Amino acid sequence: MAYIGSAVSGILDTKLVAGKGQYTADVSLPDMGHMAVVRSPYAHARILSIDTSAARQHPGVRIVATGAEIKQWSKPIPHTLNPSAFGGKTADIYCLAIDRVHYVGTPVAAVVADTRHAATEAANLIEVEYADLPVVIDAERALEPDSPLLYPEWETNELMHVRFQGGDVERAFADADHILDDTLRLHRHTATPLEPRAALAHYDDRAERLTLWVSTQAPHPLRTTLANTLQMDENDIQVIQPQVGGAFGVKIPTYQEDPLACLLSKRTGKPVKWIEERTEHLMAGGHAREQTLKFSVACKADGTVTGLKVRIIGDVGALAAVGGWGMSYVASFVVPGPYKIPNCEVDLSIVVTNKGPWNAYRGFGKEAASFLMDRVMDRVADTVQMDRAAVRLKNFVPKDEFPYVQISGATLDSGDYVKALQDVMDKAGYHTFAEEQQRLRAQGRYIGMGVGFELTPEGGCIPDSFIGGYEGATVRVSPSGQVTVLTGVTSPGSGNETGIAQIVADALGVPLSTVRVVQGDTQACPYGLGNWSSRSLFMGGSASLYAAREVHHKVLRVAASMLEAVPEDLNCEQGRIRVKGQADREVAFNDVAEYVHKRAFDHHAFDMEPGLESTRYFRMGNIHHVPDDKGRINTYPSYPYAACVAVVEVDVETGVITLLRYVTVHDCGTVINPLLVEGQFQGAVAQGLGGLIYEQLSYDDNGQLQTGTFMDYTLPTAVEVPSVEIHHQEVPSPYTPLGTKGAGESGVSSPFGTIVSAVENALAPFGVKIHDTPLTPQRVWRMIQTAKNGNNGGAKA
Amino acid sequence: MQTTIQLIVNNTPCEATVDTRTLLVDFLRDQLDLTGTHLGCATGNCGACTVMLDGLTVKACTILAADVAGSTVTTIEGWTQDARQSGDLHPIQAAFVKHHALQCGFCTPGMVLSVQQLLKEKPHPTEAEIRHGIAGNLCRCTGYASIVKAVQEIATTTSLSPGGRGLG
Ligand code: FES
Ligand code: FES
Numbered sequence: 006m007a008y009i010g011s012a013v014s015g016i017l018d019t020k021l022v023a024g025k026g027q028y029t030a031d032v033s034l035p036d037m038g039h040m041a042v043v044r045s046p047y048a049h050a051r052i053l054s055i056d057t058s059a060a061r062q063h064p065g066v067r068i069v070a071t072g073a074e075i076k077q078w079s080k081p082i083p084h085t086l087n088p089s090a091f092g093g094k095t096a097d098i099y100c101l102a103i104d105r106v107h108y109v110g111t112p113v114a115a116v117v118a119d120t121r122h123a124a125t126e127a128a129n130l131i132e133v134e135y136a137d138l139p140v141v142i143d144a145e146r147a148l149e150p151d152s153p154l155l156y157p158e159w160e161t162n163e164l165m166h167v168r169f170q171g172g173d174v175e176r177a178f179a180d181a182d183h184i185l186d187d188t189l190r191l192h193r194h195t196a197t198p199l200e201p202r203a204a205l206a207h208y209d210d211r212a213e214r215l216t217l218w219v220s221t222q223a224p225h226p227l228r229t230t231l232a233n234t235l236q237m238d239e240n241d242i243q244v245i246q247p248q249v250g251g252a253f254g255v256k257i258p259t260y261q262e263d264p265l266a267c268l269l270s271k272r273t274g275k276p277v278k279w280i281e282e283r284t285e286h287l288m289a290g291g292h293a294r295e296q297t298l299k300f301s302v303a304c305k306a307d308g309t310v311t312g313l314k315v316r317i318i319g320d321v322g323a324l325a326a327v328g329g330w331g332m333s334y335v336a337s338f339v340v341p342g343p344y345k346i347p348n349c350e351v352d353l354s355i356v357v358t359n360k361g362p363w364n365a366y367r368g369f370g371k372e373a374a375s376f377l378m379d380r381v382m383d384r385v386a387d388t389v390q391m392d393r394a395a396v397r398l399k400n401f402v403p404k405d406e407f408p409y410v411q412i413s414g415a416t417l418d419s420g421d422y423v424k425a426l427q428d429v430m431d432k433a434g435y436h437t438f439a440e441e442q443q444r445l446r447a448q449g450r451y452i453g454m455g456v457g458f459e460l461t462p463e464g465g466c467i468p469d470s471f472i473g474g475y476e477g478a479t480v481r482v483s484p485s486g487q488v489t490v491l492t493g494v495t496s497p498g499s500g501n502e503t504g505i506a507q508i509v510a511d512a513l514g515v516p517l518s519t520v521r522v523v524q525g526d527t528q529a530c531p532y533g534l535g536n537w538s539s540r541s542l543f544m545g546g547s548a549s550l551y552a553a554r555e556v557h558h559k560v561l562r563v564a565a566s567m568l569e570a571v572p573e574d575l576n577c578e579q580g581r582i583r584v585k586g587q588a589d590r591e592v593a594f595n596d597v598a599e600y601v602h603k604r605a606f607d608h609h610a611f612d613m614e615p616g617l618e619s620t621r622y623f624r625m626g627n628i629h630h631v632p633d634d635k636g637r638i639n640t641y642p643s644y645p646y647a648a649c650v651a652v653v654e655v656d657v658e659t660g661v662i663t664l665l666r667y668v669t670v671h672d673c674g675t676v677i678n679p680l681l682v683e684g685q686f687q688g689a690v691a692q693g694l695g696g697l698i699y700e701q702l703s704y705d706d707n708g709q710l711q712t713g714t715f716m717d718y719t720l721p722t723a724v725e726v727p728s729v730e731i732h733h734q735e736v737p738s739p740y741t742p743l744g745t746k747g748a749g750e751s752g753v754s755s756p757f758g759t760i761v762s763a764v765e766n767a768l769a770p771f772g773v774k775i776h777d778t779p780l781t782p783q784r785v786w787r788m789i790q791t792a793k794n795g796n797n798g799g800a801k802a
Numbered sequence: 803m804q805t806t807i808q809l810i811v812n813n814t815p816c817e818a819t820v821d822t823r824t825l826l827v828d829f830l831r832d833q834l835d836l837t838g839t840h841l842g843c844a845t846g847n848c849g850a851c852t853v854m855l856d857g858l859t860v861k862a863c864t865i866l867a868a869d870v871a872g873s874t875v876t877t878i879e880g881w882t883q884d885a886r887q888s889g890d891l892h893p894i895q896a897a898f899v900k901h902h903a904l905q906c907g908f909c910t911p912g913m914v915l916s917v918q919q920l921l922k923e924k925p926h927p928t929e930a931e932i933r934h935g936i937a938g939n940l941c942r943c944t945g946y947a948s949i950v951k952a953v954q955e956i957a958t959t960t961s962l963s964p965g966g967r968g969l970g
Pocket of ligand 1: 842843846848849850851861862863
């Protein structure tokens with residue numbers, strides 16, 4: 006195989022590095038209007054009235070809309086994941102708030118004007134009268150009976166309650182040598198890709214057709230959703246995804262602004278462009294992570310974990326249609342991760358509060374489960390006085406027990422967790438670190454090493470949703486032998502177009518440069534579910550492989566007839582088809598392609614279906630939605646993982662943490678392109694590190710966001726992120742044709758547990774125990790002071 | 803309020819009427835269609851809007867278009883054009899491609915311009931100097947490792963002969 010496994014550069018890189026990428030904001034149409042959105046300054050209020058008269062008269066204004074009009078013009082936006090399908094509550098979400106706002110940033114009105122300046126000016130002239138309502142920003146408070154209610158008709162703030170249970174938990178606790186409890190808190194942060202969201206809607210009145218250019222990960226589901234919301238035929242809508250400047254989950258769903266721009270284009274008969282401001286993104290683009298994770302663990306004196314009780318409270322902010330609450334569900338689904346703990350129960354409350362709605366972010370709840378399980382293992386190790394890595398090694402699912410079904414139904418596919426952890430310990434110098442640590446401690450420097458392990462279920466497939474476990478692709482060969490691959494998956498900068506091109510080039514035996522991958526156009530590509538959950542290469546790539554094989558089969562059949570051989574004796578490399586072992590008997594791939602198109606009735610092709618094109622769909626064989634005898638379903642087909650070691654230094658005078666090393670052994674099955682896989686992993690670690698130490702969406706008691714710009718929501722720079730040492734362990738997936746597993750998301754989860762463990766290790770002389778994130782200098786400094794004063798219960802900033 | 807400015811953009815003299823509130827980044831993108839300069843934050847934090855103003859990198863969201871009258875502005879488009887000989891990529895861009903020092907490409911034009919500024923000032927930077935040199939440009943995708951690698955390679959393989967092609 007010429008390309009699979011090789012470190013080919015991204016096929017779009019040459020264009021992007023010259024500034025020639027065309028992102029949604031770069032697309033313009035004649036006479037387009039600009040949309041500005043008016044957002045609620047209150048976290049919880051009733052809308053009493055909206056006066057738009059001054060805005061409507063402002064020069065250049067084309068249209069003004071409020072919830073009242075929107076309700077006449079459109080339907081609610083279908084939920085990406087409807088909580089009611091999981092036994093939860095639900096609410097209708099329109100493009101604009103109808104009569105109540107639930108978080109600062111709720112869209113309440115919109116203006117379209119000739120210029121962006123005019124739109125903003127007019128938006129400022131809209132007078133909204135609010136009656137403010139009591140605010141609840143803390144999920145545990147929101148669960149109390151006398152809490153203010155966001156959706157009074159629910160009579161509770163609990164969106165959903167979920168329980169997973171297996172084994173005999175009470176028995177395990179009764180027989181335990183040790184029982185320990187802890188409460189962990191993860192803080193709120195977000196993906197915030199560098200390209201803000203953007204949309205350009207054009208309703209063509211003559212053709213009665215809508216075209217939407219949009220920064221999205223999932224064009225086809227978006228089109229279906231738009232058809233619903235706008236009450237149009239799906240056939241009359243085309244969604245085009247230009248180059249996307251990063252997404253990381255937040256661009257999966259249909260946002261309110263997408264149908265909003267379409268509606269206003271339809272009403273004005275002219276194109277409407279909207280570009281999100283960073284502040285809008287941080288307020289309303291979707292949040293993640295904020296959860297309380299309580300656990301009680303039963304173990305034996307030898308470190309064997311025999312029972313686990315987990316209580317998760319997910320603070321998902323207000324309800325939106327984007328389905329971000331599902332991350333808390335997944336957090337509970339993944340417990341107990343890579344460990345064999347048959348006696349286990351998880352109790353989950355997903356709770357709404359007056360903060361920004363959750364939306365998908367890389368990790369999708371798996372990071373919470375990973376953090377939880379890493380903390381469980383560290384606590385057990387400390388209690389039984391064993392090495393932290395040794396306790397993990399003792400409790401891993403053994404490599405000969407796959408497929409292994411966890412209590413939730415999560416069916417772990419394959420792997421060798423023990424070897425991954427042992428290898429990473431060797432590579433990181435785990436066994437000799439203590440000497441170095443002692444040496445530096447004598448100089449007053451505090452370094453620490455931590456271990457962690459992330460299990461990252463991928464390719465999620467949720468019943469009755471567009472989160473599905475299949476994908477489609479078309480492979481088309483032109484008369485000149487050029488190859489086009491049209492995929493249902495998309496690439497928001499993650500590089501799968503390059504990996505897919507490699508797979509197809511190998512399957513056809515043609516040069517990579519002759520393969521063009523087309524993605525993100527509902528008019529051109531087969532219906533597909535888009536990019537998320539690391540699915541693009543292992544599902545979209547598998548569909549592309551199937552289609553390419555089918556075309557290859559036809560090419561060989563014609564070539565065999567030309568060469569007077571049988572197809573089995575031919576091979577095709579770099580566009581030359583040869584009889585094996587006979588260099589002089591060959592025909593060019595291009596000539597065969599031309600022949601098939603021009604001489605369908607001639608004797609080498611007359612008995613074959615014409616054309617060199619195939620559309621194939623691939624489905625994962627190990628998803629099941631019919632409950633087993635214990636009522637479990639499996640919603641994830643692929644379980645890549647990473648064993649990690651972190652080395653940190655903590656400045657005990659300032660609380661500043663420096664990540665010195667991050668070493669990993671990562672299994673994503675067969676690696677199609679190490680350059681791309683490593684790039685993804687490195688980027689994911691940077692996001693995990695950012696989330697753990699630098700980034701925070703913090704709210705005051707009135708529900709006002711305190712960190713609404715990049716001045717105060719601080720992303721890590723090149724100074725803070727070290728180069729990760731990445732090693733591959735390739736245990737092929739038994740469920741994909743090339744052995745690929747999900748890649749791309751992995752790396753974002755492990756920093757939480759691994760770095761926290763390293764910081765605790767560095768601060769062991771003070772006895773610091775970490776329960777809460779973020780690890781900002783101020784909070785770390787306070788933890789040190791508190792511990793010095795004899796209380797190691799963690800610190801609240 | 804509108805005002806008329808004259809300036810040189812990518813070696814071409816131009817005259818334009820701008821709203822006095824218009825940021826340089828918006829002027830370049832919306833009025834001159836130079837969309838290689840990106841807008842990521844509008845608060846001077848992300849560096850996606852980096853361009854060269856009179857030979858030095860600046861963040862074009864922190865400057866009003868009206869204030870650059872009489873200046874010379876170079877964007878990624880112009881710089882790429884200048885740097886190219888016979889259609890090849892500039893060594894910085896070639897190194898970015900080789901090491902896949904970009905994923906979505908949104909930060910990349912700004913990052914490339916900051917790297918050329920860094921290498922002009924320090925042709926052989928240490929890793930720490932590279933990291934500090936690009937700290938004004940956020941990348942949400944790569945985690946920077948591949949960018950650092952690309953810059954390290956250029957710094958060790960490309961000679962900056964005065965009057966030659968160099969890295970300007
Ligand atoms: S857009 Fe100018 S620094 Fe971010
Ligand atoms: S490559 Fe996406 S932000 Fe840098």
